[in-house]
Amino acid sequence: MNKRLEIPKMYKLFIGGKFVRTESERYIEVLNPLKKVHICNISRASRKDVRNAVTAARSGFETWSSKTGYERGQILYRLAEMLEGRKEQFTEEIHAVTAVSKTECLKEVSKAIDRIIYFAGFSDKWIQLISSVNPVQEGYFNFSVPEPVGVVGVILPDDLSFLPIVSRILAVTCSGNSCVILANEKFPLPSLTLSEVIAVSDIPPGVINILTGYKSELSSHLAGHFDVNAVDYCVSGFEDSGENKKLVKELCSNNIKRFCDFGGIKRWNWYSDEQNENFKEIEKFTEIKTVWQTV
Numbered sequence: 001m002n003k004r005l006e007i008p009k010m011y012k013l014f015i016g017g018k019f020v021r022t023e024s025e026r027y028i029e030v031l032n033p034l035k036k037v038h039i040c041n042i043s044r045a046s047r048k049d050v051r052n053a054v055t056a057a058r059s060g061f062e063t064w065s066s067k068t069g070y071e072r073g074q075i076l077y078r079l080a081e082m083l084e085g086r087k088e089q090f091t092e093e094i095h096a097v098t099a100v101s102k103t104e105c106l107k108e109v110s111k112a113i114d115r116i117i118y119f120a121g122f123s124d125k126w127i128q129l130i131s132s133v134n135p136v137q138e139g140y141f142n143f144s145v146p147e148p149v150g151v152v153g154v155i156l157p158d159d160l161s162f163l164p165i166v167s168r169i170l171a172v173t174c175s176g177n178s179c180v181i182l183a184n185e186k187f188p189l190p191s192l193t194l195s196e197v198i199a200v201s202d203i204p205p206g207v208i209n210i211l212t213g214y215k216s217e218l219s220s221h222l223a224g225h226f227d228v229n230a231v232d233y234c235v236s237g238f239e240d241s242g243e244n245k246k247l248v249k250e251l252c253s254n255n256i257k258r259f260c261d262f263g264g265i266k267r268w269n270w271y272s273d274e275q276n277e278n279f280k281e282i283e284k285f286t287e288i289k290t291v292w293q294t295v
Contacts, residue, residue, distance in 0.1 A: 016056030017205025060206025069124030
């Protein structure tokens with residue numbers, strides 16, 4: 001009896017809540033780092049794919065930001081529930097692509113799930129912590145309230161494969177923003193599997209968009225897009241000589257886009273235990289609106 005041939009999987013881009021083929025039809029092969037065995041193919045995004053993702057993110061932002069903090073918290077909590085049920089699958093996939101021990105992979109997945117719960121709980125509380133009533137002259141009432149900035153481009157590092165993408169998605173979307181993610185270039189598979197969970201969750205289409213490919217090719221297109229309101233640059237120092245960061249900063253300045261440098265000096269585990277620092281990650285992607293009212 002002939003041995004059955006396996007059907008290799010081709011992972012597509014996640015844009016607007018749908019899995020779409022890259023318009024360039026290019027792909028990247030993913031191999032097991034130890035056995036050098038083919039695992040799957042992933043799409044290699046292009047400039048046009050970045051534009052499509054930003055358009056989808058703008059539409060998703062309008063829907064997501066209009067929801068109450070309580071609604072967003074419930075939806076994000078549902079995402080944690082779904083990941084909890086697929087913990088074993090994510091552990092196996094991270095182990096397959098990184099060759100890290102399964103014990104460490106499980107710790108990473110568990111910490112990522114706990115982080116979702118943390119930010120989900122903050123969804124309806126962060127406004128009270130930032131808002132203020134300002135002392136002004138008699139006859140007026142003045143108060144300041146935070147609002148989400150809009151569409152955030154996130155450029156992920158290539159060290160940990162799962163915790164960074166979960167951490168930055170939650171930091172960005174907790175306050176009502178939408179995002180376009182440039183996934184881990186070295187270990188993209190967990191990010192793509194996460195997109196399959198997001199697709200069947202209650203998160204509205206376009207809120208989270210995940211692109212795979214080469215950051216050296218895509219980051220400049222994302223940073224230079226005039227409909228992106230902020231860029232979250234998370235690439236570690238050892239991955240970037242500084243030239244790419246300099247280019248991204250220059251492109252952000254074209255339309256006074258906010259540039260947030262997460263930096264390589266911080267460990268990805270650092271802000272799960274530091275509540276003040278954790279809260280600052282939400283505050284990065286908000287703007288303060290001050291209102292005057294006569295009394």
